[in-house]
Amino acid sequence: TQLLEQSPQFLSIQEGENLTVYCNSSSVFSSLQWYRQEPGEGPVLLVTVVTGGEVKKLKRLTFQFGDARKDSSLHITAAQPGDTGLYLCAGRSNDYKLSFGAGTTVTVRA
């Protein structure tokens, strides 16, 4: 059983459309991180959110940490083919362990 549930598991959209990926848990996290992983590569850290209710923007990507620090979302505006990849969320509890969700595979068609 995953500590962090990501939805949807797969997402395929047309270039220019918007998309949202969700990351939910019944556990409270001290921080939550989002990564993007491309085939044959290691995950690349996109952002870390720490405060409940926090919103961070990274160009066309918007990350939100839930008020109760149990969930998070990633929203991509006007998606481009370069956004294609596996998006992973990971939550940190009070020790140094990081728990990953299973990931959302995003495909942006040109």
Next chain:
Amino acid sequence: EAQVTQNPRYLITVTGKKLTVTCSQNMNHEYMSWYRQDPGLGLRQIYYSMNVEVTDKGDVPEGYKVSRKEKRNFPLILESPSPNQTSLYFCASGRGSGYTEAFFGQGTRLTVV
């Protein structure tokens, strides 16, 4: 260039033959960790290290060993590999204090037959 380097990238071995996967980082990071990635299960932590000579078990440590004799290196040792250890392995490093898995290596795809 800041990086985490794993070797080898690909390895096919036989059951029971001891192997070591090396991991090295050039950022003077205190924290290093090992993960395995399996379809549908995401990344699961095997072992982590807060600093030299300080290591601890992650969620799936059985069948693995690690050592941290130097700050830059964190090898993963499989004393007697079995087919259920066939997986994609990643090493990661970070500064610690909440900035742990900041950088990942490119991965090692291990097949045990």
